[in-house]
Amino acid sequence: MDTSSTFFSFYFMLGLLAVIVFFLSAAMVGFALFSQDITARFKLMRIQSVLFTLELAVMVYASRDVSTTLASMPVEPTLLQIGDVSRESMSFLLLGLSLVFSGLLTAFAWIKCGRANAAFAALICTIFTLKVTLASLTLLDVLGRAANPARENGIGAGEFGSTMQQAFTDISSSFSQWLPIMAALLGLSAYFRIRDRAKNRANY
Numbered sequence: 001m002d003t004s005s006t007f008f009s010f011y012f013m014l015g016l017l018a019v020i021v022f023f024l025s026a027a028m029v030g031f032a033l034f035s036q037d038i039t040a041r042f043k044l045m046r047i048q049s050v051l052f053t054l055e056l057a058v059m060v061y062a063s064r065d066v067s068t069t070l071a072s073m074p075v076e077p078t079l080l081q082i083g084d085v086s087r088e089s090m091s092f093l094l095l096g097l098s099l100v101f102s103g104l105l106t107a108f109a110w111i112k113c114g115r116a117n118a119a120f121a122a123l124i125c126t127i128f129t130l131k132v133t134l135a136s137l138t139l140l141d142v143l144g145r146a147a148n149p150a151r152e153n154g155i156g157a158g159e160f161g162s163t164m165q166q167a168f169t170d171i172s173s174s175f176s177q178w179l180p181i182m183a184a185l186l187g188l189s190a191y192f193r194i195r196d197r198a199k200n201r202a203n204y
Contacts, residue, residue: 025102096133
């Protein structure tokens with residue numbers, strides 16, 4: 001990944017996207033909930049859901065990119081390398097926090113619109129986003145300890161590789177623990193989707 005300190009660098013664009021996601025989600029959900037036209041309300045929420053899905057796809061791509069960069073770091077990275085990756089991880093963290101906010105708003109709005117299946121689907125994506133965001137926070141902690149080996153819990157010479165590997169292992173284990181919850185939410189989303197379709201057919 002190119003981490004050159006240009007204005008439109010990778011981490012700057014992620015930070016800018018985080019700000020856009022924050023305000024765009026608030027605006028879309030706000031307009032949808034205060035709209036008196038039911039048709040317009042559902043149309044706005046569908047647009048918000050599509051935007052949230054696209055933003056989530058960007059986050060998945062960025063997470064793979066950042067993870068690849070971290071995995072390819074040398075056993076003894078320089079302070080410059082640590083600083084570059086830390087800036088990217090911090091911007092990724094901001095994007096994750098914005099997406100968590102966006103996901104919660106989207107789920108809440110779908111509940112207010114009476115669409116439980118869409119709300120549960122949004123919650124699944126929000127949980128995934130939250131776990132990725134917490135993972136970036138864990139990696140930032142490792143990078144901070146590596147940049148300051150003299151501090152308490154600092155990472156000394158020859159310890160960076162093993163510490164980073166342990167962090168990835170802990171992150172993977174944490175994701176596995178949440179899989180049953182996400183599967184249950186997926187089941188609920190499917191149940192309400194089937195129920196709503198059955199009601200619509202009965203009304204016809």
